């Protein structure tokens with residue numbers, strides 16, 4: 001289900017991925033001075049974080065894993081000039097490398113996993129002792145304006161699942177065995193031209209079909225029209241409408 005939605009979004013995702021790019025930059029900026037022999041990236045998608053990794057660590061071997069086959073095919077073709085990147089279809093919750101890695105990174109992807117604690121335990125197993133895990137996560141407050149309006153307009157179609165909170169994420173990381181070295185918790189309001197442009201952008205990020213903003217049934221055309229009109233009325237600022245993104249970046253080690 002999730003992999004299908006992201007596969008469908010592969011072509012359009014990058015044009016609309018500003019909050020994801022900011023999170024990927026935050027993950028990179030948290031890394032200490034190091035030059036790892038190999039890197040594992042989980043939920044690599046269209047390669048926004050991968051691109052930053054190749055700038056920071058030129059020529060280092062990268063295993064870039066993603067659940068969505070079409071996303072992997074798209075990125076493999078797009079990065080054909082980077083033979084040191086291997087594009088692999090796999091689930092972060094279960095995928096295992098042949099040998100443990102000195103550095104594992106992930107940005108804007110693991111909030112989608114079915115079981116966050118099991119995913120972090122699997123990452124811990126993929127990391128070598130003394131290794132580093134740098135993680136960027138989208139958190140529960142993300143798109144809160146949209147969720148509030150959806151609940152008002154179609155209460156029976158409210159999303160079943162919610163994103164994890166900062167404290168839940170931190171607790172799962174610590175339960176998996178990680179030592180927390182650094183963390184950053186932030187909230188940002190992103191500006192879009194208008195409510196229609198906002199909804200189109202998040203749809204093209206592959207977000208609207210899933211647990212961030214969709215419910216158990218699609219909105220009708222009338223409900224959707226009302227959502228656009230109410231969003232425009234309630235969340236307008238100078239120059240457009242805003243949407244909140246709540247994120248966290250963690251730097252973790254394995255003892």
Ligand SMILES: C[S@@+](CC[C@H](N)C(=O)[O-])C[C@H]1O[C@@H](n2cnc3c(N)ncnc32)[C@H](O)[C@@H]1O
Pocket residue numbers: 002003006007017020021024042043044045046047048049065066067068071090091092093106107108109110112113114205
């Ligand atoms: C919003 S995109 C982010 C991609 C990229 N890391 C970035 O920063 O732009 C999320 C990606 O996570 C992938 N994904 C979701 N769940 C996953 C899982 N359990 N294992 C691996 N990849 C997953 C999706 O297929 C999608 O490509």
